[in-house]
Amino acid sequence: MTYVDWMIKGPKLASCNCSYGCPCEFNARPTNGHCEGADAQRIDEGWFGDVRLDSLIIGSRYRWPGPVHEGNGVVQGFFDVRATAAQREALFTILGGKEQEPSTVFNIYGSTIAKELDPIFAPLTFSCDIESRKGHFTVPGILELRIEPIRNPVTGALHRARISLPEGFEYRVAEAASADFHATGEEIAMEHKNCYGVLFDVAYGPYGIIDETTKAAG
């Protein structure tokens, strides 16, 4: 199968309502039985065919009634209001799982989604410092995700832990962190503190994670 050539590469933040270290990353069941959260990526370098995607921010919020792999998920995408019509079309294609293998992150998660809410175009803000495990993503007036280092419950010292998935489809190495997030709206409104967050650098293409350009955290 041949695909249009594309890549999106840059730092990414992800979170959910599980405990630190999210059992789902290890193929166990979610801490609280269901999964909801938000993620965001800044495309430092990206293209779809001849459409450049550099510096655009994308994100989403999501909810599944049980573990992700049992399906029935609801998702809503957030898109940088600065994106042109051609860039929006390119991002819809990529995030919608087209022009890529069935085994990519967008198709694996996509296969578990029952309902997709209308996307939101907004002046998204994004910051991420992987080394210090700090990140911040906002969809003004709708969603805020804040990521900070985990702390030792006894000493208060910063706790550094990484999840390494050598064959992972979303990341290969991620810094585990503590996420706070809240979101308003008729669907996927949520509020969680001190739960699973991760930060990582990743590059995705039609065949999944692009290893050569994926910098291991730290």
Add this chain to the structure above:
Amino acid sequence: MTPWEIEGTEFVNCNCAYGCPCQFNALPTFGNCVGIGAYAFHKGRHGSVNLDGLKAVTIFKWPGAVHEGRGEMLMIIDERASEAQRQSLKRILAGEDTEPGKTVWNVFASTMERFHDTLFAPIEVEIDVDARRSRVKAGTLIDMTAEPIRNPVTGAEHRARIDLPDGFEYTLAEIGSGTSHVTGPVPFELKDSYAQLAHLHLNQSGVVR
């Protein structure tokens, strides 16, 4: 403080879900913690006592999270160990001769309110860290098995690692699925729960990096 250093492999199985939240400083999956660790020390010394080739098992139980204390601990030591070797292993596994907070055993010891009398048994420990497979027997007291985690949809083996750059037990552990049958003074059964397989290299000052 008697200096010591050990190198070897471990297979630890606890009652948490795969990816034990405690590794990330979250609370244990079911609120409490019961666990068992099996160790094969390929190389080791404690002062002038050689510990090469010895094996040991530690059994831990806490009513809540580890750091909340009130734990109990039982050690089972290789019956082939000489009297001097037994004393050395007991000291290391009880967190003695160790800088405070620098090894998992020292940290665990600080959370214990009861140490059971040490038992001695023939211990067999086979650990293949990369393959996430292990088999452990301690006489008729203990039977442990580790296998790879499997993807719940495809059944494929799932490889996931926890990397603790500043950890007090390991730097990189392969995560598997553990099943343990534990009899004796602290009996419990674990089935298809958190298994951690790792190479160990520790001394009185913590992980040797």
